[in-house]
Amino acid sequence: MAPVELSLAPVLQLYEQRVGIDNTAADMSCLMVSPDDLIELCRHLRDDPLLKFDFLSDICAVDFHPEAPRFLLVYHLFSTRHKWRLRLKCHLGDPAVVPTVTPVWTTANWHEREAFDMYGIRFDGHPDLRRIYMWDGFDGYPMRRDFPLRGYKDDYNPMGVDQPVDWGGG
Amino acid sequence: MTDVTVINEVTTDTGLSREVLMNLGPQHPSTHGVLRLLLQMDGEIIERVEPHIGLLHRGTEKLFESFTYTQIFPLTDRLDYLCPPSNNLGYALAVEALLGIKAPERAQYIRVIMAELSRISGHLLITGALPMDVGAMTSLLYTMRDREMVMDLMEMISGVRMHTSFCRVGGVREDLPEGCAARILEFCDIFAARISDYETLLENNRIFLARVENIGTITGEDAIALGLSGPNLRASGVDWDIRRDEPYEIYDQLEFEVITRDDGDCYDRWKCRVDEMRESLRMIRQCVRQMPEGDILIDDPKIAFPVDKDLLAHSMETHIHHFELAAYGFKVPKGEVYTAIEAPKGELGYYLISDGSEKPFRLKVRAPSFVNLQALTERTTNIKYLADVIAMLGSLDPVMGEVDK
Numbered sequence: 237m238a239p240v241e242l243s244l245a246p247v248l249q250l251y252e253q254r255v256g257i258d259n260t261a262a263d264m265s266c267l268m269v270s271p272d273d274l275i276e277l278c279r280h281l282r283d284d285p286l287l288k289f290d291f292l293s294d295i296c297a298v299d300f301h302p303e304a305p306r307f308l309l310v311y312h313l314f315s316t317r318h319k320w321r322l323r324l325k326c327h328l329g330d331p332a333v334v335p336t337v338t339p340v341w342t343t344a345n346w347h348e349r350e351a352f353d354m355y356g357i358r359f360d361g362h363p364d365l366r367r368i369y370m371w372d373g374f375d376g377y378p379m380r381r382d383f384p385l386r387g388y389k390d391d392y393n394p395m396g397v398d399q400p401v402d403w404g405g406g
Numbered sequence: 407m408t409d410v411t412v413i414n415e416v417t418t419d420t421g422l423s424r425e426v427l428m429n430l431g432p433q434h435p436s437t438h439g440v441l442r443l444l445l446q447m448d449g450e451i452i453e454r455v456e457p458h459i460g461l462l463h464r465g466t467e468k469l470f471e472s473f474t475y476t477q478i479f480p481l482t483d484r485l486d487y488l489c490p491p492s493n494n495l496g497y498a499l500a501v502e503a504l505l506g507i508k509a510p511e512r513a514q515y516i517r518v519i520m521a522e523l524s525r526i527s528g529h530l531l532i533t534g535a536l537p538m539d540v541g542a543m544t545s546l547l548y549t550m551r552d553r554e555m556v557m558d559l560m561e562m563i564s565g566v567r568m569h570t571s572f573c574r575v576g577g578v579r580e581d582l583p584e585g586c587a588a589r590i591l592e593f594c595d596i597f598a599a600r601i602s603d604y605e606t607l608l609e610n611n612r613i614f615l616a617r618v619e620n621i622g623t624i625t626g627e628d629a630i631a632l633g634l635s636g637p638n639l640r641a642s643g644v645d646w647d648i649r650r651d652e653p654y655e656i657y658d659q660l661e662f663e664v665i666t667r668d669d670g671d672c673y674d675r676w677k678c679r680v681d682e683m684r685e686s687l688r689m690i691r692q693c694v695r696q697m698p699e700g701d702i703l704i705d706d707p708k709i710a711f712p713v714d715k716d717l718l719a720h721s722m723e724t725h726i727h728h729f730e731l732a733a734y735g736f737k738v739p740k741g742e743v744y745t746a747i748e749a750p751k752g753e754l755g756y757y758l759i760s761d762g763s764e765k766p767f768r769l770k771v772r773a774p775s776f777v778n779l780q781a782l783t784e785r786t787t788n789i790k791y792l793a794d795v796i797a798m799l800g801s802l803d804p805v806m807g808e809v810d811k
Contacts, residue, residue: 260741260742261741261743262741262743263503263742263744263745264744290630290631291630291633293633293744293746293753293755294755294757294772296757296768296770298759298767310770312744312755312757316630316644316646319652321746323744341631341633342628342633342780342784343631343632343777343780346776346780354467367460368459369459369460369463369810369811370460370463378468379467379468383468385472
């Protein structure tokens with residue numbers, strides 16, 4: 237018989253110190269993981285028959301500039317068998333590098349391209365890491381909090397703000 | 407607008423074979439907006455499809471961060487512009503979850519009626535547009551005629567046809583106008599017969615069937631891995647509907663069936679939507695019948711504008727609250743929430759992070775069309791010819807406003 241409620245205790249036990257739990261949000265359970273253990277944990281979450289998180293809803297990048305660690309990746313998982321949800325958080329420094337989860341969920345491909353395009357987060361091993369919304373040759377990462385609302389000055393945007401010399405990061 | 411670049415020429419026994427790169431769109435009627443596809447082809451056979459998106463990118467998520475919570479509603483309208491009430495609803499639920507409030511029951515019914523009406527309007531477009539893309543022009547004229555009835559209802563309820571912005575945090579803007587319920591029921595009666603007309607028109611149409619049957623087949627497993635949701639996923643046999651499995655608003659009080667199909671080809675994705683319109687009609691009828699009398703907006707002057715506008719002229723207190731709310735907005739407690747609703751295109755998710763101010767710290771939209779469109783690149787679907795790409799694209803039903811955000 238299928239379990240009725242999501243239990244994360246076995247996962248926490250299996251990964252001991254490497255995976256944390258975040259109880260601040262009321263809407264769903266949340267695990268904290270470091271980039272090094274991300275792939276291993278994701279595979280486990282997808283393949284364990286008691287968890288079966290086979291559906292990746294969304295990957296959201298967040299910029300906490302000027303705080304450190306600067307970036308946060310939030311994965312929202314769903315299990316089509318058990319119909320439950322889980323949030324996965326992964327804090328990243330600057331420059332932000334994280335392994336790709338495309339081998340685990342194919343759908344991650346475009347989500348990761350979006351995070352790369354908007355925040356300059358690099359996904360190691362991504363099959364096709366290019367900008368997705370902005371054009372090739374665009375400078376900067378528009379969703380970063382230090383990106384000016386009017387954008388940087390270039391051929392397309394003469395009213396923009398002057399660009400900083402060094403980009404840093406990404 | 408098509409350009410062809412020859413990238414490789416091979417002489418074989420049967421003649422000259424050319425590998426070409428072809429540009430489809432962004433100004434092409436079958437791309438449903440501004441989508442550009444780069445096709446690598448060997449003659450007419452497709453080797454690779456590469457969608458180039460972003461031509462309609464308006465930086466919605468960046469704008470969210472400098473708008474107050476009330477101001478964001480019109481921005482959400484412009485995501486999936488065929489069904490604004492659904493977008494409004496998903497966003498309102500996210501903010502309400504963080505505030506810890508719920509809309510009054512009557513408001514929830516109104517929201518659901520509008521969301522289901524907009525689902526019909528969205529599905530009507532693809533019901534007519536997919537056949538048109540593959541050569542059956544007639545159907546679009548009929549579906550557009552019927553879509554006009556939905557638009558009239560929207561106009562009657564909210565005052566505008568398309569970008570309704572009718573939801574508010576804690577309810578809806580206004581009550582249904584007099585006689586609206588009767589008009590909605592009348593529409594349901596007329597439209598129920600029209601759905602059968604479409605089926606008669608297209609289900610036995612050999613040309614239409616030849617173009618969509620067994621084309622672009624996606625297995626359930628692949629569909630889940632690709633992140634497909636909504637009718638696209640259910641057409642592949644996966645029985646998951648957020649309205650039933652994680653009910654929001656008053657969906658748990660409604661009786662409806664979740665439509666699934668087995669084959670996962672273009673025809674099934676089309677048929678799934680046609681059947682879903684029937685279920686939507688069923689839900690709308692139930693809503694109109696069950697809808698209780700009562701408030702349509704929560705009674706909290708710090709969050710909602712006064713429903714009774716006369717109060718503004720007589721009550722100093724109301725006046726002050728109104729000014730504060732219009733000028734500065736309201737604060738949402740620190741926290742985070744992910745709400746998912748079953749939008750016409752699939753799982754529409756809003757991930758809201760609040761830092762306790764009047765504006766969201768981060769508001770991410772999980773746009774179903776964005777994810778669904780990715781299926782076009784997947785080689786596991788059996789798209790073989792150029793013509794199949796058009797059928798596949800039409801059946802995935804992407805709305806570029808949502809893909810490009």
